[in-house]
Structures are given as C-alpha cells and as structure tokens.
Amino acid sequence: MNDLDALVSAARELFAQAATPADLENAKAQFLGKSGRVTELMKGMAALSVEEKKTRGAAVNVAKQQIEAALNERRAALAEAELQRQLQAESLDVTLPGRQRGNGGLHPVSLTLERIEAIFGSMGFEVADGPEIECDWYNFTALNTPEDHPARSMHDTFYVEGGSENAPNLLRTHTSPMQVRHAVQHVKRHREAAGAAADQPFAGEMPEIRVIVPGRTYRVDSDATHSPMFHQCEGLWIGEAISFKDLKFVFTDFCRTFFESDDLVLRFRPSFFPFTEPSAEIDIAFASGPLAGRWLEVGGCGQVHPNVVRNMGLDPERYIGFAFGMGPDRLTMLRYGVNDLRLFFDGDIRFLSQFR
Template identity: 85%
Template structure:
C-alpha cells in the first residue's frame, strides 16, 4: 500500500469513527483543510519536474476525490441516523384508537322550544321574534301594567342605558311585548279593511325567547325563557283557551290522561285570569298539581293598545316557561343545571 492509498484508508477510518457532524468536520480539516494532509501534498509538488507534476498531481487528485467521497458518504450516514432518531422520538402509534370528536346536539331547552313551536304551528299559530332590550311602553304600559306595579321596580327588572326617565329601556321581563308588536303590525297591514268595516284575519301567534329578571335559585334564573301566546278574533272565548292549552299539554308530554286545572288569579293584562296547573296520573309526579302557565282573556285596554276595538275583538293570552316544561319533561329538579355549561350533563340530551 503506497502513501496515498494509506492516506485514503486512514481518512475513511477517521470519518467512520466520527459520531457527530462536528467530529466529522474536525476530521475533514485534518485531510482537506488549509493545513490538511492532502493540501500539504499539493504544496510539495512545487519542487517536481513538469512530467513528475503531471503524474503526481493526477495521483493526488484521485486520492482527494476518494477522501471527499468518503466524507460525503459519512455526512449522509449521520444525517440519516439523525432523521431516524427524530422519527423514532416523534413516532405516532397508529395502532391506538383515534381521538374522536364528540357529536354535538341541541340544548334541552332548545329542544323544548322547537317542540312548542311545532305543536302550536300545527294549530295555525305563527312564531314571532323581537328585541330583548325593550321600551317601558311595550314591556309594561301597553300591557296595562300600572306605574306602581312591583314588577317595574329595580328589584325585579334590569334597566339599561337609553330611553328617558319616563320611558326607560330595560331587558324584557317577559315575551308579552311581542304580542303587542305583532298585533300592531297585523292591524297596520289590515287597517284599510278595518276602517271599511270588513274586519281582519285573526291574530294567532306565539312568542318564545329569552327574558330577564333579578332572581336566582334552584327554580329561577336571572336569564330564563318564556313563550307567550295570543289569539285575537271576533269570537274567541275562554273555552278556546282551555281546548288549545289542554291539547298542547297532552301533546307535549305525550299523555292523554293529563289533567288541567284553571285556577282563578290576577294579571293586569288579562281579565278574567287563571293560573294553569297540570296533574299527571302516573309516574313519579302522579297526583301532584304543578303550575305551568298563566292565562286569561285579553284585557280590553290591551286590545285597545293593539289598535283594535275591544267591543268587537276579543281573545285570550297565555305565558309559560319552557325551562319549567323542560324540567318536568326530563325529570330535572334544578334549573341551574341547564345553564352551568357542564357538557357531561348536557350530553345526556343528544
């Protein structure tokens, strides 16, 4: 083995022993650097003749190329080893089950609202929607609520900026304002016929939505839901109220033996007025009377505020709590569970 072959063999051995790119670069410098062994051999050619330079130079170039090839090979080997180590460290075990994204579902109160709208829709009722920030007039005055009524006080009502001292803005305490808004618009559309004495189509509407009152316990929430209903016509009686609401309750709870009781009460916007209680004949709530709604014949002053003649037009209104109906339908005894945002609880209703 001549000098050049020994040099190449030595370079390959050192390159093979380099465990890191830094060690490999140090080994390279000993052979191909400015003071490396190959470089020194090239510098020593200055004392040779022309013919010797050709022969010696060619041999040194062959040796240099062999060293560079060995260097490149080792660099690639180290890079491959580093990649394999990285892949191993970041390996994904595809044999494990995937992380499935749980299926979503409607909130139980949303399910109840959809059910209410579907049942009353089958009876010919429209669905009205409106602002949650209301004026005092629509929320109280138009509904025949006296100025000294307790519901107007700060203890029951969230007042907000805007309006005036005599007509403040507030978070609606019920969805009854939508009955007035819908009726007023209905009357405007048919004003010409009314003025001509021709009458108008009946007003038949429900108004589901969020409402707000200063109250919070196991059966009350500062934000809760209500669904108000209104039927106004020339010959709509309390008997129609009983038939409609009885049919609704039996359909909603899927129980034909459900009993309803209309208990005399007082509301400023209806006269006469009645609380509606239901009684299940079977199940865990059998035999108990449970209040589910307030109702009554629409007060003449409210009919007048709709722009109608109370001597000609009459009807009934009711207001119920979808949250309470949801509690009864699913057997939940704490209203706050619906609004705590606990997915473990809510996922039961998917």
C-alpha cells in the first residue's frame, strides 16, 4: 500500500469514528483543511519536475476525491441517523383515534334561562329585555330606593361615564328597572287609547301586566357564591286583584316544575325591599337528595310598593300586584350540584362539556 492509499484509509477510519457532524468537520480539517494532509501534498508538488507533477498530481487528485467521497458518505450516514432518531422520538401511533372537532352546546346558565322562560311562558308571562347600562332613575329612584340606600354607594355599584350629576349612568344592579320600563310602555299605549291625561296616574281599563326579565346584572362582589357579573330574573304581575296568594302559588308551581319535584317545600320569610311591601325572602327545602332537609334561599318577593306602581304610571288605588327576583346562577348550581359559582365563568371546556 503506497502513501496515498494509506492516507485514504486513515481518512475513512477517522470519518467512521465521528459520532456527530461537529466531530466529522474536525476530522475533515485534518485532511482537507488549509493545513490538512492533502493540502500539504498539493503544496509539496511545487518542487517536482513537470513530468512528476503530472503523475503525482493525478494520483493526489484521485486520493482527494476518494477522501471527499468518504466524507460525504459519512455526512449522509450521520444525517440519516439523526432523522431516524427524530422519527423515533416523534413517532405517531396511527392506530390511535383521530382528534375530532367537538360539538358545541349551550352554557348551563343559558339552559337554566331557557327553562325559566319556558315555565313562566306556560303561565302567560312575557319575556322582556332591556339595557344593561341603566340610568339612576330606573335602577333606583323609580323602585322607591332612597338616596342614602347602601346600594347607591360606589362600593356596591359600578358607575359609568354619561348621564348627569343628579342622574348618573351605571351598570344595572338588577333587572327590575326593566319591569318599570315595560310597565310604563304598556300603560302609555292604553292611556293614549283611552285618551287619559298624561300627568295623572292611569286608572282606566287595561289588560294585566305579566312579565319576566332575565339578564345580566353587575355588582361589586366576588367569591365562591358571588360574581361581579351575574344573572337575575325578575318577575312582575300587575292587575286589579293580584294578591300575595297568587305570588305564592306562581312561585311554588315554578320551583316544583323547575326542579321536577312535587316534594319541594317553600318558605316565605318576612324581609324588606324598598320596592315591595310586604316583602319576603323565598327559601326552598328538598325532601330527598344530598340537600334534603336544608333551607336554601333562592329569591326575594313581595307586593309592589304603591310608590312603584305610581312610577309605572298606574293608580295604586286600583292596580296592585307582586314582584319577585331570583338568581338563575344559584338555581343552576342547585340543579346540577355545582358548589362554586366561578366555574360557570372560567371557560373550562372540561367543565362546560358536561352539560352538552
């Protein structure tokens, strides 16, 4: 074996020992670099005769080509080994089921709102909707709420730009303002039809007002059972002889239908609300299940205060009725056994998909 054959063999052996592309480049430099062994042979031919240059030069070129071929072969081998390593690390099991796009569904609170609307709709109640940015008059004053009431405090209510100093705008704290708005429009139509004076409470003939107002409301409150944004559903029934007896019957029938339980018991505890008199808190108790025997508050109610009836444009000497309010979020928690209100608003698909 001549010196050039030995050089090619040495290059091949060194290339074969290279475990990484960096190692291979270092090995290449020993043979084909600026100071490599092949480069030195090329430089050494300057001292040879013309005939020797031809013979020696051709032989050195053949050796160089063989070394470059061995280098490229090793590069390809290392690249293939790296590719196989990546494929192994990122292997795909084609027998696994594919990822499918899931079907959407209504939010559990939306399901509850639809259920509430359907039940009260079967009792002849209309569904009204109104602005979430409300003025002070409809949200507080028209509902007989005094100026020094805590609910008017900045600590309890989100006030927003707009309105005036005496009539600021705010994010509604309940949906009761829409009861007044709906009643005012209802009375206005019949007042105009009867040709009654606009500046006097209306005491003429008029169909009953029967309406529920579901929607979003806002208060400065946040914990496991309260949220700054939450849902309410207010109800109103105004007529000539609507009593507390009718209120108890309507709400009892609603609760038993909503929870699909005839064993459900309701309790009306005396309370105070500025817009009703007398007023009561509504508690329910289940006869069976995990909540059996416990009283749970689900709403408030009462006879509509005469001042509120008057603010609706009606004569409280002739027209009377009841109002109630409940939290669909609380009803949803009870219906589905959820103990943290915040889960409804976290947007966790794993939680929400249970209600599809």
